[in-house]
Amino acid sequence: EAQVTQNPRYLxxxxxxxxxxxxxxxxxxxYMSWYRQDPGLGLRQIYYSMNVEVTDKGDVPEGYKVSxxxxxxFPLILESPSPNQTSLYFCAxxxxxxxxxxxxxxxxxxxx
Amino acid sequence: xxxxxxxxxxxSVSEGALVLLRCNYSSSVPPYLFWYVQYPNQGLQLLLKYxxxxxxxxxxxxxxxxxxxSETSFHLTKPSAHMSDAAEYFCATGGSQxxxxxxxxxxLSVKP
Numbered sequence: 001e002a003q004v005t006q007n008p009r010y011l012x013x014x015x016x017x018x019x020x021x022x023x024x025x026x027x028x029x030x031y032m033s034w035y036r037q038d039p040g041l042g043l044r045q046i047y048y049s050m051n052v053e054v055t056d057k058g059d060v061p062e063g064y065k066v067s068x069x070x071x072x073x074f075p076l077i078l079e080s081p082s083p084n085q086t087s088l089y090f091c092a093x094x095x096x097x098x099x100x101x102x103x104x105x106x107x108x109x110x111x112x
Numbered sequence: 113x114x115x116x117x118x119x120x121x122x123x124s125v126s127e128g129a130l131v132l133l134r135c136n137y138s139s140s141v142p143p144y145l146f147w148y149v150q151y152p153n154q155g156l157q158l159l160l161k162y163x164x165x166x167x168x169x170x171x172x173x174x175x176x177x178x179x180x181x182s183e184t185s186f187h188l189t190k191p192s193a194h195m196s197d198a199a200e201y202f203c204a205t206g207g208s209q210x211x212x213x214x215x216x217x218x219x220l221s222v223k224p
Contacts, residue, residue, distance in 0.1 A: 004155075033211060040121070042202060042216040043156075058211060090155060092212075101212060103148075103155035 002027045006091050006104035013081055013111055021076045021107050023091030031094045032074040033058065033101075034066065036087040043090065049074055081111040114139045116203045118215035126223045131175075131190040133218050135203030138184065144206035145186045147177055150217075151199045159201075162186065173197070198222045 004025045013019055025032065033048035035058075045058030049068040063085055065077040074093075078085060088108050092101040119134040137143050144163050148156040160171025167179040177188045186203060203215040 035212075035214075040216055042214040043212070044214070045207075045211045048211055092156075100146075100158050100161065101156075103157070105155045106153075 002102065004091055004093050004102050004104040006089075006107050009105060009107060011107060011109050013109070015082055015111055016080050019078050019081060019109075021078075021089060021091075021109070023074045023076065023104060024072050025074075025091075025093040025102070026072065027093060027095070027102065028071065029093035029095050029102075030071070031096055031101075032068070033092050034064070034074070034076045035090045035092065036060065036085075037090060037106075038087050046076070046089075078109075081109075083111050085109065086111050114143065114205050114207055114213050116145075116205050116213060116215040118201075118203050118218050120218055121216065122219045122221065124221040124223060125193045127195055128192050131188070131193045131197065131220065133188040133201050133203075133220065135177075135186045135188065135215060136184050137186060137203075137205050139205060145177075145179060146204040146206075146212065147171065147175070147186075147188050148202045148204060148214075149173075149199050150202065156202065159188070193220075193222045195222050195224065 007022045034046040035043040037043045044060045047066040049055040091104040094101040115138045117136045146161045147159040160169045162179045170176045175190045200219045204212045207213045
């Protein structure tokens with residue numbers, strides 16, 4: 001089954017403790033991205049990747065890192081999480097730009 | 113810069129009534145336009161998309177949307193609402209980097 005898998009689904013952490021949210025897709029998609037969803041703001045792109053070893057900033061990249069060492073994986077790294085990064089995070093993948101994006105189930109992160 | 117505006121953060125309709133969710137876009141080039149639906153505690157699912165060609169686009173679950181260039185609109189409609197349509201709906205357009213630019217979302221409630 002074609003899918004985008006994020007882990008964990010829920011995470012509560014403390015300020016400053018490094019964490020990684022994993023994202024994996026099994027569709028051989030080139031384009032992957034991370035979004036955060038906040039009430040009243042919709043979804044905003046954090047980072048995206050057009051292919052292996054090619055990543056770039058989206059609209060709200062501050063406080064986040066990503067890597068794309070393999071085509072299927074695109075982890076989101078928070079080196080020093082802060083409470084303003086409490087949000088719902090989605091990973092998405094698509095075959096290329098401007099085609100249908102497939103979304104993961106989301107990761108609800110709380111930073112206290 | 114591309115953007116989308118969704119009019120109405122909450123829309124409530126009775127079961128069997130017409131659903132109309134409004135979306136206006138801003139783009140200097142012919143846009144790609146999408147409607148996504150998010151059910152509670154789930155990721156986003158594509159309802160329909162407009163790229164080129166026919167301006168009336170049919171999607172899943174009986175939804176459709178019409179691209180109107182003169183009005184810069186891409187409103188989502190469904191003739192008869194069902195209880196299972198209760199969800200949050202997002203209009204999106206394609207950004208220059210292949211990212212999706214989302215509106216702030218409209219929560220649809222369906223009353224029995």
